Amino acid sequence: MATMAAEQPPIAPGGNSSGGGTRNNERGTQDGGLPMPSRNPLPLSASQEAQVREVFNAQVRTLCADEIKAFADCARNRTFSIPFACRDASRRMNGCMLAHATPEEHDRAREQWFAQRQQRAREREQKERRKLEQEAFHREWWGLPQRDPEEVKKELEKLGRAERVGGLTRRPPGGGEQGETKR
Numbered sequence: 001m002a003t004m005a006a007e008q009p010p011i012a013p014g015g016n017s018s019g020g021g022t023r024n025n026e027r028g029t030q031d032g033g034l035p036m037p038s039r040n041p042l043p044l045s046a047s048q049e050a051q052v053r054e055v056f057n058a059q060v061r062t063l064c065a066d067e068i069k070a071f072a073d074c075a076r077n078r079t080f081s082i083p084f085a086c087r088d089a090s091r092r093m094n095g096c097m098l099a100h101a102t103p104e105e106h107d108r109a110r111e112q113w114f115a116q117r118q119q120r121a122r123e124r125e126q127k128e129r130r131k132l133e134q135e136a137f138h139r140e141w142w143g144l145p146q147r148d149p150e151e152v153k154k155e156l157e158k159l160g161r162a163e164r165v166g167g168l169t170r171r172p173p174g175g176g177e178q179g180e181t182k183r
Contacts, residue, residue: 045164048113056101056109064096125159132156 044052061068071093074086083090132155139146 052106052110052113055113056106059105059109059112060097060100063100064093067093067096128155128159 067089071086071089074089075082078085132152135147138144
C-alpha cells in the first residue's frame, strides 16, 4: 500500500492528478520561485473556513443555476431512473460546477467574506444587545433579581471586541502597554 501511494503523482490543487504542469497555478513569482497558493494566506478558524466555503458554494451555484435547474427538472418524479434518464443534464451540471469551482473563485469568495466582516460584526452586536434587552425585560416581568452590573458591562465590552482572524485580534490604536497579554 505504501509503495503504491509513493508511486502515484501528487494531486494538483485543482484536483487534476495528471501532474502535467502548472495549469491551475498561474500565480508563480517572476523569478521562477514557488507559486503562491492563495492571495489570502491568512489562516482562519474551521468555522470561518466553513463560512467561506458557504459563500464559495453559493457563488458556484449562482453561476450554474440554469444547469442545476435543468437537472432538477429532469430528476423530478423519478427514482431509480435518474442516473440513466438525466445523464446528459447531470454531466452538464457537474461540468459547469467543475469549470467554475476554481482556486480563483475560492479566492474571490474569501475576499468577499473578508469584505463582509464589518456587516457581520454589526449584526452580531445588534443581536446580542437585543438579547440583553429581552433578558432584562424578562427579569423585570417575572420579578427576578437583576443581573450584576459588572457582568452586563463585561458582556457589552465583549461585543465591542473585533472578530478574531488568524488567531489574533486587531490591536487597539493606542497599542496597549508592553507586557499586556491578549486573550
